[in-house]
Structures are given as structure tokens and as C-alpha cells.
Amino acid sequence: MRVRTPLGSAGRRPVGRRTLLGSTAVLGASAALAGCGGPLGAGLVGSEVAPGTLVFWNLFGGGDGGRMQDMEKVYAKAHGGSSSLQATTFAWGNPYYSKVTLATVGNQPPDVAVAHLTRAKPLWDGGILDPISEDDLARVGLKTSDFNEKAWSAQVTDGKNIAIPLDTHPFVMFFNHDVMDKAGLLESDGSLTDLSGVETFESALEEIKGVTGSEALTSANVSETATPWRLFWSLYNQYEDATPFLSDGGAKITVDEDIYTDITARLQKWVEKGWLNRGIDYAGSQTQMATGKAGIYLQGEWEISTFQSIEGLKFGMAPIPTLFDRPAAQADSHTFILPKKDRTPEQLTQALGFIKSMLTESMTWAEGGHVPAYLPTYDSAEYKKLTPQSDYASAAENAYYDDAAWYGGSGSTFEATVGAQLALLQQGSTTPEGALSAIRGQLQTYLDTPSPL
Numbered sequence: 046m047r048v049r050t051p052l053g054s055a056g057r058r059p060v061g062r063r064t065l066l067g068s069t070a071v072l073g074a075s076a077a078l079a080g081c082g083g084p085l086g087a088g089l090v091g092s093e094v095a096p097g098t099l100v101f102w103n104l105f106g107g108g109d110g111g112r113m114q115d116m117e118k119v120y121a122k123a124h125g126g127s128s129s130l131q132a133t134t135f136a137w138g139n140p141y142y143s144k145v146t147l148a149t150v151g152n153q154p155p156d157v158a159v160a161h162l163t164r165a166k167p168l169w170d171g172g173i174l175d176p177i178s179e180d181d182l183a184r185v186g187l188k189t190s191d192f193n194e195k196a197w198s199a200q201v202t203d204g205k206n207i208a209i210p211l212d213t214h215p216f217v218m219f220f221n222h223d224v225m226d227k228a229g230l231l232e233s234d235g236s237l238t239d240l241s242g243v244e245t246f247e248s249a250l251e252e253i254k255g256v257t258g259s260e261a262l263t264s265a266n267v268s269e270t271a272t273p274w275r276l277f278w279s280l281y282n283q284y285e286d287a288t289p290f291l292s293d294g295g296a297k298i299t300v301d302e303d304i305y306t307d308i309t310a311r312l313q314k315w316v317e318k319g320w321l322n323r324g325i326d327y328a329g330s331q332t333q334m335a336t337g338k339a340g341i342y343l344q345g346e347w348e349i350s351t352f353q354s355i356e357g358l359k360f361g362m363a364p365i366p367t368l369f370d371r372p373a374a375q376a377d378s379h380t381f382i383l384p385k386k387d388r389t390p391e392q393l394t395q396a397l398g399f400i401k402s403m404l405t406e407s408m409t410w411a412e413g414g415h416v417p418a419y420l421p422t423y424d425s426a427e428y429k430k431l432t433p434q435s436d437y438a439s440a441a442e443n444a445y446y447d448d449a450a451w452y453g454g455s456g457s458t459f460e461a462t463v464g465a466q467l468a469l470l471q472q473g474s475t476t477p478e479g480a481l482s483a484i485r486g487q488l489q490t491y492l493d494t495p496s497p498l
Contacts, residue, residue: 295450
């Protein structure tokens, strides 16, 4: 093991052959729905789509869903009322992306859809998306420089713009003010003491444990696979020479085994020291921090709404501390995509105008925790005053997205497979070597299988 030194529109693309072959079983279903008034039966609900109505698909539930609906109302009001927009929300995860693919192959796609940036790339590879040129953006007064550079660069694929980022949603650190204050880890203004450097951070964990009498740090790992992956990927990419976990579009595992072992062994050490929970589910990990039984909670920033709803809880948020060579946090972005379809210039302008409207309402979106990718919002005085959201906004500059793979990205087979092994490792049920061996074995079928898109 190495010794580490901690530091204080272009042309349209045809639908792929595999997409056509893989979708023949469902094309009959989509054809049957062709008379239901719109794309894939107007969102599989059978409602008619009036001429000129923009059809929008998304996967936002809960608080995000409510905020998106508020943003949609602004667009509808400015464009003649509710008949101007038909928005449909589908279940999050693989089923949603299957519906987008099925509808596009069946020539009944929505005008605009939402996709995680990491899931947009496989859609592009399958010929499911239309590219978006600089001239297209200019139709509605947008340009590349309007967007967070990290998120914008990440969506560029094969030299084309395949998506327009709405946000970055990074893995961040929540902290209980009362616990951290008692541990002597707050500055006089209430901000968090700098916890950079692994030795400094581990000393802080010991101090926090002395206050809570239990764990210092809580992170879900029971019946939960996304969180263990996000935690690992955040720390792994803090090493400046970290290699991709997957390469060649998901055909090879190229993880740096020394760094992998260093990170996973350290996480096990934290568990053995009593600093990090051995086993806890998603809700339980939140409860530990909220009740003062842990000082730090690691999760995506979207859980801000959960803690804001707890009366009397004083909490803060910050980027994941830089323990090694560079700041890094696992992240993804919600983006707007244009599913492949024949559009008139007017229809293209309408679709992009809808996206522009959503971007200009990014403050509403930011209230739910997501970091705006649209710089006029990100740089605004209004956003800078929004706390604790703006306190961790810099994490978007240090975002590390999952490697491109047809079976990868948010809510994917890759995330579930790798995250399950990392969860077992945190629970003490396997070793770093055993977990990596299991990951290699369980992913082999996917490594050997060309994209079905």
C-alpha cells in the first residue's frame, strides 16, 4: 500500500440499432397509445395534448416536486395558462429512463425531459437525445458562460452539448450546532472550524464522540447503497492521482487499488474507533444527528428540508472537508434534455424557452438545497443571502460525477452493486479485499455486455 501524506446543434444522431432491437417488444404498446393524444399516451394517462402544448416529463417527488410545480406555474402563467404546459411526473430511477427511451423509440417523446447528467450520457449513446448547439441556446438568450463550468463541461459528450444543467447536487456535511459547539469546533460567528487534513478531522471526531457519548459521524448503510458509494467516491477523488473507477464506457474496472484500500480501511478504522456508525438505515442516520447523538451527518444536500422541518434544531452545512490532496465531493446534476424528435424551428424555440423559464426560477429550486447551475442565480445577492444553502455552494466547483457507463449513474445497477459491498464493509461483514473481489465478480456481466441502448 502506498503511503499517503494528509494535507492540512449539430447534426441529429440516428437511434442506435440496439435500441431498435431491444425495444421491439414494447413498440406495439406505444403504437396502441398513439391515439391517446400525445407522447406515449400523454404520459401514460390518456389525456389529450392540445396543439401548441409543451409536454414535459420529470421525476421529481416530495419537496422537489412541489418546487418544480411552482416553477411550472410561472411558465404557464406567462404563456396563456394551464393549457400551455402538460407536465407529468414519473417514478424516480431506472423505470423513468426506460419510459423516456420507449417513448422516443416509439416516436412519441415529450418535448423536454429531466435527466440526471450521469444518465443522460447513456441516452445520448443510444441516439435518444438531440444535441443543443450554441446557436440553439442563443435563440432564447442563453450561452455556455451562463452555467457552472464543472456541470457544463461534464455534460459535453462527443463534442456536443447533450443537456442543460439545472443544478449540482453534491454530497455534503450537515452538523448539529449544539454538539459541535460543546466539542469546541465552532468559530465565534457560529461557523464550523476548518477540519481540513485527515489528522485534524479524526481529532475532531474524537472530540465529538466525547460530547455525544456515541458516534461522532453518521452515514446510512443499512438497506441503503447510494450513500456508501457517495461517501467512498467523495473521499477517493480527494487523491490527486485517483483513476476512474470505470473506463471505456463501463467496459473496464480501473479503480486504483491502493487508494481504494486506503479509503476503505480508514472507514473501517472509524467504525472500530466508534466514530462512525457500524450499521444504520437512512432515517436512523438522520435521527442520530437531529437528536444530538452524532455531531456530523453525511448525505446529499437535498435533506436540508428534513432538518428545516424539525422545530428547535439548529444545524449547519458545509462541503465535505478536504482530508487528502484536493477538495472533492460526489455529485450529479439534474439537467434538461431534448429527446430525439422532428422539431420545427418554432417548436425548438418553445422547448428551449421553457428551459430558460425554469432556469430563471432557479432561486425557487435552490431553496430545496440544490446548487444552481445557472450563474445569474448562483452569483446573485439573493442566493448569497440564502443560508445554509450558500454555505456549501463551493462544493459544486469540486464535483466528481460517476464514470460514464450504460449501467451507471444515479439510481443505477452500478451504484447498487458497489454501494452494497461498501455498506457491508462499513458493517464489518467483509474486508476491503473481499468487497473489491465481490464488486469485480458482480459487475463482470455488465463489463462484458455492450450497451443495450
